[in-house]
Amino acid sequence: MTPYMAQGAAMAIEDAVVLARCLEGIDADGVPAAFRRYESTRKERTSRVQLTSRENTWMREKTDGDWVYGYDAWNTPLDPSLA
Numbered sequence: 227m228t229p230y231m232a233q234g235a236a237m238a239i240e241d242a243v244v245l246a247r248c249l250e251g252i253d254a255d256g257v258p259a260a261f262r263r264y265e266s267t268r269k270e271r272t273s274r275v276q277l278t279s280r281e282n283t284w285m286r287e288k289t290d291g292d293w294v295y296g297y298d299a300w301n302t303p304l305d306p307s308l309a
Contacts (some may be wrong), residue, residue, distance in 0.1 A: 231279040233294065237272055244268055265306035271297065283304035 227234040248264040249257070275294065278284050285291075 228279045228282070229277055230282045231275065231284045231294070233275050233279065236255050237275060240271075240297065240299040241268060244302070244304070247300075248304060259308060266305040266308055267302070 227237060244267055245260075245264050248260040248267070252260050
């Protein structure tokens with residue numbers, strides 16, 4: 227994660243929350259599936275933040291920051307296909 231959006235720490239916190247949700251209530255045999263669900267759930271968001279940061283275009287023009295600052299890791303849907 228490049229520093230241009232200052233989102234590295236925020237992504238780490240979001241990752242921790244989503245991973246905890248994916249691991250909640252599973253036994254040791256379910257860990258590999260939980261990690262696949264976590265990856266599938268997070269990939270689109272983290273890729274978008276990383277790309278936007280790498281392009282260094284964030285806030286250069288009028289920008290709707292809701293997609294960055296309005297994300298709720300506690301309530302975002304987990305990938306149902308890997309439940």
